[in-house]
Amino acid sequence: MTETPLVQAEQAVLGAVLLEPRQLGRLAGWLRPEHFYRPAHAALYAAMLDLRAEGHPATKAAPNVAVPLAWVNDTREKAGTHVRGLTAGYVHSLASTCPLPAHAPVYGRMVLEGAIHRSVAQHAIRLHQAARADATRGTRVAETLHHAQVLSDVLDDLGRRWGTERHGGQAGTPSAAPSTGQGSADERVLSEEESLLGTLATHPQQMREVVGWLRPEDFTDPGYAQIYRALGALHHRGEPIDQLTVLWECQRRGALADGTLDADRVRQVCGSAAGGSAGYFGEQILDASLLRTAAASARQIRDLADDASLAPGQLISQAAAALVPLDEARRRRSAADADPEPQEAATAKTGVPLASRAAAARARTSAHRNEAKVPPSTPSARSAPAPGAGRAR
Template sequence: MSPLLEAEQAVLGAVLLDPSQLQQLGWLAPEHFGRPVHRALFAAMRKLHADRHPALAVETSVPLSWVTDTVAEAGRHVRGLTASHAHSLISACPRPGHAPVYGRMVLEGAIHRSVTAHAIRLHQAARADALQGEVKGSLRCADVLRDVLTDLARRWGTEPRPVDPGTPPAPASPAPPPGWAKGAEEEQILLGVLAERPKGLEEVVGWLRPADFADPARGEVYRCLGALHHRGEPVDRITLLWEAQRRGLLADGALSSDQITAICDGVGPGSAEWLGEQVMRSSVTRTAAASARAIRALAEDETLAPGRLINHALHALGPFDEVRTRWQAANGRPAPTPSAALPNGPPSAQVHAALARSAPRPISPPSAPSGFTPSSAAVRPPSRGHG
């Protein structure tokens, strides 16, 4: 059994033994539990707590009705739940007073799962956009991922801010879908148009960068074209080849004379702005996919603390944000403003509870529960019992 599953069982067992523990778990939500039955039980406990169940008014031993009513309420949403399952959860709780610590473990596991799931959605949206020649799905999923990271940071009790992980993860790089291969063809055509009509650079130089080219060699050719045009020098096959040599691109094998010849002799006139937008669109989806892979690799690292995971993930979204800003400029649209505080974010009291969640409550003297007798080896003395 994994430590995370044991933590889920322990926090549920603690609340079954002592419903007042819910007051310290306001930052924990049912969806943070991995198993559906655990989500249903915690949701049932919160509902009974909100309805002021009679067990909440008891100062000494907790009535057995708290357990039976919790099971009955949760049983409306999941099948096969019995009172024996609730008793096994109670037996799995070493110390009811440590419920905030167990809850922190559950929240930590939920943060890793949630970031992983949204990173996968972003990558899927980027691949779909690449195939369809769109960017809407990538932009939307990136916004959702950023909002999720911000919300998780507040629940964890930390300030969301991009932090460089130092050594970036090395996720596997699957073969790009056909949509990105088509973008490579458009890159070749764009360079030919710019070599034929260098003034076309004025239409794209404000927002198109060498890094937007899928092929680094074509990105370097674009850089050489921009340098020649900036200096007011003529552009043709010879001058472009000379510029590439001055930059050491021929010596290190990054470019060859055949590649430059193919670019200069390959195409005729065309719209540099339109072709630049196609290259930019491909760059948006490609960068979204790269950010998604990096974030997923971070989330799958179980040794990474939630605060660091959130901030490293925000940093991994940085390259996409930069490309997105230039995409908006290319299309004459204003860049999106950062999301404001989420309306459904936890209130300040819950944030304060999250910051103090590691402090366990003092354990009160045990009281024997009635209606069942768990094994003394399985159950440590609880803070409150069922009477």
């Protein structure tokens, strides 16, 4: 049976150390037993490191001195205490599989490269499984957040070990993932989305609780996302919020023309307030979005890890980029757990009270509408943009 290139690389690096124990000094600082795919190979390499640490004579021999048979036997005996079925014949055959002992660092790098792909794939699978499990349990995200952090830490460690700097790069943003839970979970999230929108339309003062961390992309229903976008625009401009103003804003944004929404649905959603806290509904929606994002990122990273043509540096960099959307969702969830920004803090950032900012926004909008009604009286008036027109748009 023909061995895979990875297994051949493991055999070659072990054979190189059996033939020239001093090669271990060129490997010990960065190649570890857990980087080997086969348990028997990992046990043999661990035994070699232990014998070197214990000061085995073979590891201190001069380059031209013949390697004692005790080196091979002691390695097999120590490794045999951790794995079964390790025969003397197999250990001796490893020496014949090594093309050139001096190339041990190159063979070791091949082993490490395989370990990097394997490790990234394993942690991506665990993240995906955690996201699915959390979604099934009802959008609890603790397990998913844990595995997301573990995967991020693994990429950092592998980047340092391989000698490449991890950076987010240009993220290949994961495509929108379908809900990772069952049908009942889908219905629950849709119900929470509708409850949030109805609450915000009826009690617009609660927009302050969610606008800083909840995004339209967090909604599963495209129509609900458009309504939330309209609510956010009205809140940002400080304009009144009710069924009619939301409907008008949806129309201005093309949501009625492209068929995403119709007027009856907008009115129905805006009048569907079931009571409760917008912050609570928003957190449930964000958690569901985070789980979908985690599942999509995990699938993308797993596909990258399965691509043997990617060099480790490329894999680490692209995997880090695939985590960018999830990292952003995690930051927003941390913001959701924090207290809403008090009015005094918002004033301190800009130097303008919230009420004054809202009044200014309304004034700009009114001025823009009045200007639109007055026809220009001179050619120069027609060619010059109205002051503040760009801001009003």
